Amino acid sequence: MHSHNYRIPEPFKHQVFVLIGNSASAVDISRDIAGHAKEVHVAGSSNAADTFIKQPGYSNLWMHSMIDRVHEDGSVVFQNGKTILVDVIMHCTGYKYHYPFLETNGSVTVDDNRVGTLYKDVFPPALAPYLSFIGIPSQVSPFRLFELQSKWISGVSSGRIILPSKEDMMKDIKYFYATVEAQGIPKRYTHRTQFEYNDWLASQCGCSETEQWRKEMYLTTGVRKRAHPETYRDEWEDHHLVSQAYHDFSLYTLTCNM
Template identity: 65%
Template structure:
């Protein structure tokens, strides 16, 4: 599906001829990043300082560009920046918080796979406090903070600043209006050569449609606003969803709730199963309707009286700062049209999106997308014509339709993330994603399916862990050389 454009091999060969044996190499065999070249500098706006925004800022800086990163929060981290329990009057909405983290969250990917390609997420590294393979969310935040410090990215970020609007101007440049949080004015407008959107997609809740729910007397909440189980003490809770958050939160709430019932859209209509190891946790088919007497009826006709319905039903892509001149729309969670999920053909490369795909290992994908965008903006990598990009988009949609893939799964990469990653790597002259990382991801998926309750603490891929840790040692040696050259280590 993802095949490099013609001419890429020639570009890679030409680039490789510039390598010298005297230049320090990464374990991939690629050269260490060179100092930026000011003559190539473009002034760029990056929206968001989560993992995607940090990756973009680093790669753009490496290419000699001058990124300005806009971040609503007071610190980097994006969705990994935990906020206290929400007190919003709208528990189904996004409220005032960006993060969707709950207090007990641990990663559902092993840490070895999660890190950026040249900055290992290794237990025992400087700043690490949780050595587990599947650490708490605070450990991921510490890793991102360390990444930002290591590459001197914090100086690029305007904290507590929201982007109000992004407007295209003549000549392909973009007017970006921003303002400090709490300001009531119209904000400050600045013009940038290009805009890179990295605002994430785990903030605006997607709500399940339930017949009769408007007359149902209970409380509804989206998992975006869930933090701790104590508020559900002795209550009957129905959780809608079958994803990682639904699984984790149902077990979390079961520690305090009277009963927890999971409504799974993919479960057969006659499903009603008590879950092994729990006295108060059941799996059901999807909700059929809600009634005024407080009852909730499932597809098999059974019903319970519930206090709470929690929607663990995912999120919507949302870009409130973009106008019609961005040339993209969001329809049933498809951001359209985007060439390779990054560039809107009509305005490429002056507008790009980092981090839309899901069902992926996110950080390496963010890094490769960012490398591609940075290289294109630097003129080292050339995009196809607008017509060819649109043709590629339409061909991709046709493949999805032929598979019966719903539109809302356009950016679901569960079947081909590494094919995509390696395509991006080829565009950038970067080696493919490491085989151990791909194998470890597959091992974890199988272990999680076979042992959903214990996969975070029991596994059978220690040979891959050993390979990853050996690989990390090489990278740590490389970065010592880099830091010495930058006079950051004495």
């Protein structure tokens, strides 16, 4: 989520906020709030224990290490030793996968936020193709990914696309899990995937791979967010990529009208 337009209630306009989290939602929400609140402090578990940085472009926004403890009087103590008297603590820590409405006899489980066992994050082999998931991957650019997942599921459901055998799907899953473990990636980050996965889905559906300009736009935005967090949403240097996108869109339109 990247476009947050929060209306700060009048009583909050002179209050102190702490946001827990250091990803896209925390970045965007903290900057929206900073235009109204007295102070905004962002605590991230990925920050070093001594982190205490005023964010460029803001006089009231700081980045901290993680929270060490919170007292009943509302004071928050960070790992960097700073103590702040806080009015609001907001969690921007993502979400946990939870499917209490599914009865699968163990075919689908959640272990440290890994949803398993799923072939390519979509099909549980024991229940494929009758059960499938759209939207499991996290921390991705979602729209194209979810579109391709939907097309793949539709193709499988119609019989146009044939899944591997249950045994082969399980072999693929076990190999993938072993690769994740060998790379030292925590289990809870199993579902982080992006363009390589998109291109695999596209190949299954007979669609084109992700355009190079789209990849560059995505990656450039990430670089600018880290280098210029105060302006990355408002200033761009990708006009050459936009022209490439317009060219591709014109070809798509032409093809659709033929």
